[in-house]
Amino acid sequence: MKPVRVLTIAGSDSGGGAGIQADLKTITVLGGFGMSVVTALTAQNTLGVHGIHEVPPEFVAAQFDAVATDIGVDAAKTGMLANSEIIRVVAGKVREYGIEKLVVDPVMAAKGGMALIREEAKRILIAELIPLALVLTPNIPEAEVLSGMRIETLADMKEAARIIRNLGAGNVVVKGGHLAGDAVDLLYDGRDFREFRSPRIATEDTHGTGCTYSAAIATGLALGRDVAGAVAEAKLYINEALRHAWRLGGGHGPTNHLAPLFASGVVAAGNEHHAETGAAGKSAGRSHDREPNP
Numbered sequence: 001m002k003p004v005r006v007l008t009i010a011g012s013d014s015g016g017g018a019g020i021q022a023d024l025k026t027i028t029v030l031g032g033f034g035m036s037v038v039t040a041l042t043a044q045n046t047l048g049v050h051g052i053h054e055v056p057p058e059f060v061a062a063q064f065d066a067v068a069t070d071i072g073v074d075a076a077k078t079g080m081l082a083n084s085e086i087i088r089v090v091a092g093k094v095r096e097y098g099i100e101k102l103v104v105d106p107v108m109a110a111k112g113g114m115a116l117i118r119e120e121a122k123r124i125l126i127a128e129l130i131p132l133a134l135v136l137t138p139n140i141p142e143a144e145v146l147s148g149m150r151i152e153t154l155a156d157m158k159e160a161a162r163i164i165r166n167l168g169a170g171n172v173v174v175k176g177g178h179l180a181g182d183a184v185d186l187l188y189d190g191r192d193f194r195e196f197r198s199p200r201i202a203t204e205d206t207h208g209t210g211c212t213y214s215a216a217i218a219t220g221l222a223l224g225r226d227v228a229g230a231v232a233e234a235k236l237y238i239n240e241a242l243r244h245a246w247r248l249g250g251g252h253g254p255t256n257h258l259a260p261l262f263a264s265g266v267v268a269a270g271n272e273h274h275a276e277t278g279a280a281g282k283s284a285g286r287s288h289d290r291e292p293n294p
């Protein structure tokens with residue numbers, strides 16, 4: 001039996017809730033075979049990012065070549081790409097291996113619009129990588145940077161999606177995680193808008209939502225879903241993962257990638273009990289600012 005092969009190109013999160021770790025868990029639970037190209041190591045936990053160690057661009061290329069020439073790639077996603085050189089290398093390899101099912105999560109800004117990558121890297125991301133994306137998944141601050149407009153309403157999201165799609169991505173999903181009210185994601189394919197809506201879950205344990213979501217979309221594409229189908233399934237998955245988020249660490253706990261397995265009975269019930277009772281405990285004085293995820 002041959003599985004679908006899904007590649008994540010992103011940063012490592014030592015805390016296990018975001019980045020490469022979140023992606024591989026997501027891909028696995030949703031039925032894909034996960035592979036990774038690590039672009040940076042982060043020393044990170046639920047409280048924040050304590051250090052970043054960037055991988056030399058040639059070694060990013062070496063990882064990419066190793067998996068693409070032997071195992072092959074049915075779909076890929078990009079997350080944190082630490083600098084311009086790495087973005088250039090990744091875009092070159094995507095072209096070289098003809099990867100069409102590419103999800104680009106344009107990790108560049110945190111909640112509140114704080115810039116996470118340098119201007120030069122932003123320019124290269126827009127010029128080289130975004131035009132290769134089948135699906136581009138900016139959050140609200142990233143969509144504001146890419147569109148150059150403020151986004152406060154669903155109408156703003158639509159206008160921004162139109163502007164952003166002109167950068168060359170096939171489909172744009174503006175994620176609504178950072179707005180108030182229902183969590184509404186907006187998909188624009190150049191013709192129609194589709195809304196993916198769910199009630200906002202009242203939780204602080206949101207570490208890694210963006211990574212998980214884009215990895216789920218890539219897995220759906222690898223499994224042969226169309227873009228709207230892959231986004232719909234990813235939305236269901238992130239919703240379950242948030243509903244059962246793990247109460248771990250003193251800050252923003254990770255989402256629960258195993259959530260669908262609880263329902264199926266594959267995961268022992270004791271594990272679920274642990275999640276619901278928060279047995280790991282939380283220290284007081286948690287930060288309410290969400291940290292950027294690689």
Ligand SMILES: Nc1ncnc2c1ncn2[C@@H]1O[C@H](COP(=O)(O)OP(=O)(O)OP(=O)(O)O)[C@@H](O)[C@H]1O
Pocket residue numbers: 018138139140175176177178183184185198199200201202203206207208209210211213235238239242290291292293
């Ligand atoms: N509190 C919530 N309740 C329900 N859905 C949510 C909530 N927060 C985020 N989501 C969903 O999670 C997905 C990721 O969106 P979000 O805007 O959080 O991405 P992000 O900011 O890139 O995440 P990250 O901080 O991990 O980079 C979207 O489908 C969004 O609708």
Ligand SMILES: [Mg+2]
Pocket residue numbers: 105107139210211293
């Ligand atoms: Mg994000």
